[in-house]
Amino acid sequence: MRHTLPVAPQFYVTASQPCPYLDGKVERKLFTGLADEHGKALNDTLSKQGFRRSQNVLYRPSCANCAACLSARIRVADFKPRNSHKRILRKNRDLMREAHTAWATDEQYDLFKDYLETRHADGGMADMDMFEFAAMVEETPVQTRIIEYFEDAPNARRKLQAASLTDILDDGLSMVYSFFNPDRSGKSPGTHMILDHIALAQEMGLDYVYLGYWVPGSPKMDYKAKFSGLEVYIANQWQALDCPEDVNPEMLKQDRGSILEQVATIKLPDVLIDGKG
Known part of the structure; x- marks a missing residue:
């Protein structure tokens, strides 16, 4: 044969x-x-x-x-929360995590549109319709979950506040795309989701949380440099980045x-x- x-x-x-x-x-x-x-x-x-x-x-x-x-990722074993992270966790203690099969819902899409209109109205995703959003969530040949965060309230009144499309890799969790209720911006729900993914990776025995790309000098990306245990992929290898200033501009x-x-x-x-x- x-x-x-x-x-x-x-x-x-x-x-x-x-x-x-x-x-x-x-x-x-x-x-x-x-x-x-x-x-x-x-x-x-x-x-x-x-x-x-x-x-x-x-x-x-x-x-x-x-x-x-x-490309940036957090070494889960070396992460130590700052005082600001602890405050963010306290501010969002009303949120409950639920992990689901990657399946798009109307509630997710409504939250996604509110998020884009408030924070990325001029971005390339701003015109996505429900069918395109569903494709983003559901068209995946790998192990993917949509991780939702609801207010801790009776089911009849609970409301989706944040969500992350997350791949489960053999060594970590990869946050493909996350979005949240812009009305909660003062509570830093984006950072809360990263902190919760670190906790989830610890629960699953995984080594890393992959954050996507960090761009030094871009205000939109500054939050990614505020986590200890951070590594960036430079010159075909991962390098520890304990201080953002360690990146050589040249x-x-x-x-x-x-x-x-x-x-x-x-x-x-x-x-x-x-x-x-």
């Missing part, structure tokens, strides 16, 4: 477009599709190399002459190299190399 090895994923690059984080810059992404059969292995492996998932696509920045977008200006050079550094899961599994 003839054995055919799986086909390695193909990598592509997007056209350049204005950067949403740094004025005067343009962004470009390197991406590949997620095959259903080996999607989990590919997601697990590439997430450890700075990639993020969006539906059936894995991507990471591939900008010319700029490396300011840094390092962020480096050219990542040609697309072929970047692809050559990517490590693929064994199942796509030697047919194991």
